[in-house]
Amino acid sequence: MIKKDIIIIGGGASGMMCAVKAKENNPDKSVVILEKQSKIGRKLLSTGNGRCNLSNLNADNTDYYHGSFKDELKTVYKKCSMVKVLEQFSNLGLSTNMDSEGRTYPFSNHATTVLDLLRFKLEELKVEIIQDTFVKSVEKKNNEFIVKTDKTNYGCRKLVVSTGSPAAPKLGSDKSGIEILKKLGHKIVPLSPALCPLEVVDKSLMPSIKGVRQKGIVSLYDGDKLIKTEGGEIQFTENALSGICIFNLSSYVKDLQNPVVSLNLNFVKENYGQLFYVLKFNRERFKEREITRFLDGFYVNNLGVAILKSAGIKKLNRKISTLLNNEIENICDTIYDWKFKVKKPLDFSKAQVCSGGVLGSEINPKTMESRLVNNLYICGEAVDINGDCGGFNLNFAFASGIIVGESL
Numbered sequence: 001m002i003k004k005d006i007i008i009i010g011g012g013a014s015g016m017m018c019a020v021k022a023k024e025n026n027p028d029k030s031v032v033i034l035e036k037q038s039k040i041g042r043k044l045l046s047t048g049n050g051r052c053n054l055s056n057l058n059a060d061n062t063d064y065y066h067g068s069f070k071d072e073l074k075t076v077y078k079k080c081s082m083v084k085v086l087e088q089f090s091n092l093g094l095s096t097n098m099d100s101e102g103r104t105y106p107f108s109n110h111a112t113t114v115l116d117l118l119r120f121k122l123e124e125l126k127v128e129i130i131q132d133t134f135v136k137s138v139e140k141k142n143n144e145f146i147v148k149t150d151k152t153n154y155g156c157r158k159l160v161v162s163t164g165s166p167a168a169p170k171l172g173s174d175k176s177g178i179e180i181l182k183k184l185g186h187k188i189v190p191l192s193p194a195l196c197p198l199e200v201v202d203k204s205l206m207p208s209i210k211g212v213r214q215k216g217i218v219s220l221y222d223g224d225k226l227i228k229t230e231g232g233e234i235q236f237t238e239n240a241l242s243g244i245c246i247f248n249l250s251s252y253v254k255d256l257q258n259p260v261v262s263l264n265l266n267f268v269k270e271n272y273g274q275l276f277y278v279l280k281f282n283r284e285r286f287k288e289r290e291i292t293r294f295l296d297g298f299y300v301n302n303l304g305v306a307i308l309k310s311a312g313i314k315k316l317n318r319k320i321s322t323l324l325n326n327e328i329e330n331i332c333d334t335i336y337d338w339k340f341k342v343k344k345p346l347d348f349s350k351a352q353v354c355s356g357g358v359l360g361s362e363i364n365p366k367t368m369e370s371r372l373v374n375n376l377y378i379c380g381e382a383v384d385i386n387g388d389c390g391g392f393n394l395n396f397a398f399a400s401g402i403i404v405g406e407s408l
Helices: 013-025 043-050 070-079 082-092 111-124 176-183 244-253 272-285 301-310 325-336 392-407
Strands: 006-009 031-034 096-098 103-106 128-130 135-141 144-149 153-156 158-161 188-194 213-222 225-236 240-242 259-264 338-341 353-358 376-378
Touching: 006 013, 006 144, 006 153, 013 031, 013 082, 013 111, 013 158, 013 392, 031 153, 043 111, 070 392, 082 096, 082 111, 082 392, 103 111, 135 176, 144 158, 158 176, 176 188, 176 353, 188 244, 213 244, 225 244, 240 244, 244 259, 272 325, 301 325, 325 338
Parallel strands: 006 031, 006 158, 031 128, 158 376
Antiparallel strands: 096 103, 135 144, 144 153, 188 353, 213 225, 213 259, 225 240, 259 338
16 A cells, blocks of 8 residues: 555646645645546546636626535635635736636636646645556545545555546546545535536427527526526527526526426517517518518527517418517517426536535535545545536635645
């Protein structure tokens, strides 16, 4: 068995940052990252559409987070704020910029810049990185952790689990770390996909509007009960609703009995009456055109036709002049409140992050140390906390990694 001082299982965002801080604070101790993939940080390259949205101006605001660890976040961000996270990256040599939504990116707009600087710092600090190594089990005997891998066994006094979650399995993600923590006695909040598209029940109109993007207001209901509202760009796929505003609602869907998404695509900023007036005016102005062209100028044609069909307009090859007032009312209703019954997220392959993980009350937010197992530390997606789109999840990964590294 090979003896080490500190072992970190998982070389993702939180694991790499943890290793940097641990070695900076303990230069004479051996710090090792065990990574099952051939390279560390692979998932980081996919974040922010390859740009690495590493933080957000509102990252310290708990309103953007979900999970049993949410009540502990104030303690976490009091110790390691968004400013401290960015200061750590500045110390690595990273220049950043912020967009109008508060999302923070590397100045290069390439995730490889962030990963390269983390890797270079790990190399500079002489952190040992052991790749292509799968951890099969962990036991604790006589205050020492026995880490068994598919190649050899390791012993250490302090252990960090930063293995991520099953989200985005094509990038090598799985729930092996969660299973390790479960066997060590932790309660696991059931895992489910988060920040993912929502598959619609009735897909009849979806293929015709696949690829369309349209700004609007999205509301999530449980039957008739409003759960949450988001605004932004809605993306239509062959079988689902997508886009950041949809992703931010997806975290709530798993707990609903009858999830329904309502789209408000009103192109007139005023009220319903103004919209009705505009459409009646267009009925006269473009009376000789076919009804399929009625919403041209407001939406791309295939989206306009889909709205007409959803509004129950029949015989679309007739002239616009034949539209009745009640038909225009139905079109207005659909533009204001286009409802889609959606399914609960079941597939991790489309999810950016995972909901669920180690129960929040079992982790000390001041150190991220387990309250059940001494010298066991948990950070990143292994914790039952997930944030909205926009850099919140990466910020937590880095912040929790920094806290663990400083606590070792």
